[in-house]
Amino acid sequence: MTSSVTVRVPAKVNVQLAVGGVRPDGFHDLANVFLAVGLYDEVTVTPADALRVTCSGPDAAQVPLDTSNLAARAALALAARHGRDAGVHIHIDKDIPVAGGMAGGSADGAGALLACDTLWGTGATREELLDICAELGSDVPFSLVGGAALGRGRGEILTPLTVGGTFHWVFAVADGGLSTPAVYAECDRLRAASGTGATSADVPDPEPSPALLDALRTGDADALAAAVTNDLQMAAVSLRPSLTATLDAGTGAGALAAMVSGSGPTTAFLVEDEAAARKVAAALQASGTCRAVRVTAGPVPGAVTLPAEGAT
Numbered sequence: 001m002t003s004s005v006t007v008r009v010p011a012k013v014n015v016q017l018a019v020g021g022v023r024p025d026g027f028h029d030l031a032n033v034f035l036a037v038g039l040y041d042e043v044t045v046t047p048a049d050a051l052r053v054t055c056s057g058p059d060a061a062q063v064p065l066d067t068s069n070l071a072a073r074a075a076l077a078l079a080a081r082h083g084r085d086a087g088v089h090i091h092i093d094k095d096i097p098v099a100g101g102m103a104g105g106s107a108d109g110a111g112a113l114l115a116c117d118t119l120w121g122t123g124a125t126r127e128e129l130l131d132i133c134a135e136l137g138s139d140v141p142f143s144l145v146g147g148a149a150l151g152r153g154r155g156e157i158l159t160p161l162t163v164g165g166t167f168h169w170v171f172a173v174a175d176g177g178l179s180t181p182a183v184y185a186e187c188d189r190l191r192a193a194s195g196t197g198a199t200s201a202d203v204p205d206p207e208p209s210p211a212l213l214d215a216l217r218t219g220d221a222d223a224l225a226a227a228v229t230n231d232l233q234m235a236a237v238s239l240r241p242s243l244t245a246t247l248d249a250g251t252g253a254g255a256l257a258a259m260v261s262g263s264g265p266t267t268a269f270l271v272e273d274e275a276a277a278r279k280v281a282a283a284l285q286a287s288g289t290c291r292a293v294r295v296t297a298g299p300v301p302g303a304v305t306l307p308a309e310g311a312t
């Protein structure tokens, strides 16, 4: 009998985040180009009498351990669909910054879903897993599939994208998080204050950038740097003005592009290669404008079940 299952799930960066007006249901239509990058959480599930969540890693204290945790919600959703008990111990080994705009919670939701499906032998189809992911949150389906994808709707309707190379990134982790709903609300507030209006009747439909999709296809970092955009950046910087200093520090050290990652406050720097990544990382570290610096690359695959310990 399987005693435990571990799934590894990556973080994401949005290379394009085009935000439409607020819809009547409160969500925003998006054109959201996701790239999975090599920072990972590992989610391990083990049979238990009752549902229980534990977490380890530098940000563990900020992770809720009750049923608001997306990993717990994923287990409950799968168990409910299959009419079974959700007794399972979920352990999250967290390396993705919490509330950093890198979809850490979403990664754990997708990871727990795949892990429980394997542990319980549920045999859910890929479509069913993706359906549950979309119910859990807008970014959760992408955490399952990884690679690169265009997300439409509120980000959950995915089209996989071809990427013709590896892109190198440096991430500067800020002190404290930003609430994603608060950043969207600030985006709406800034739009309304500027006189353009904030509803879906006022704001043009968000569209993916052809130049950006082309840059991904050809693996051209300079072209990608010229095309990246994040409509939430102004709102994140408005709520956290100190991010400007971090962005300037990375640009000054030679990053090809500097942007807020998703809703922030993590900032993302696209660089030419590994040597440039080391240089930009050292400059960011020395700048004193961030809490931690991470160097990585993408695209990488989505949620993957790791071989059982001791397996050959």
Ligand code: ATP
Pocket: 062, 063, 064, 068, 069, 070, 071, 092, 097, 098, 099, 100, 101, 102, 103, 104, 105, 106, 108, 109, 139, 177, 178, 180, 262, 263, 264
């Ligand atoms: P996104 O990029 O998808 O908007 P994020 O990376 O900004 O998300 P998360 O790390 O997912 O943010 O955390 C956002 C909030 O979600 C946290 O403050 C926490 O209260 C809650 N949360 C629920 N489950 C988890 C989880 N497994 N890991 C981290 N946070 C979680």
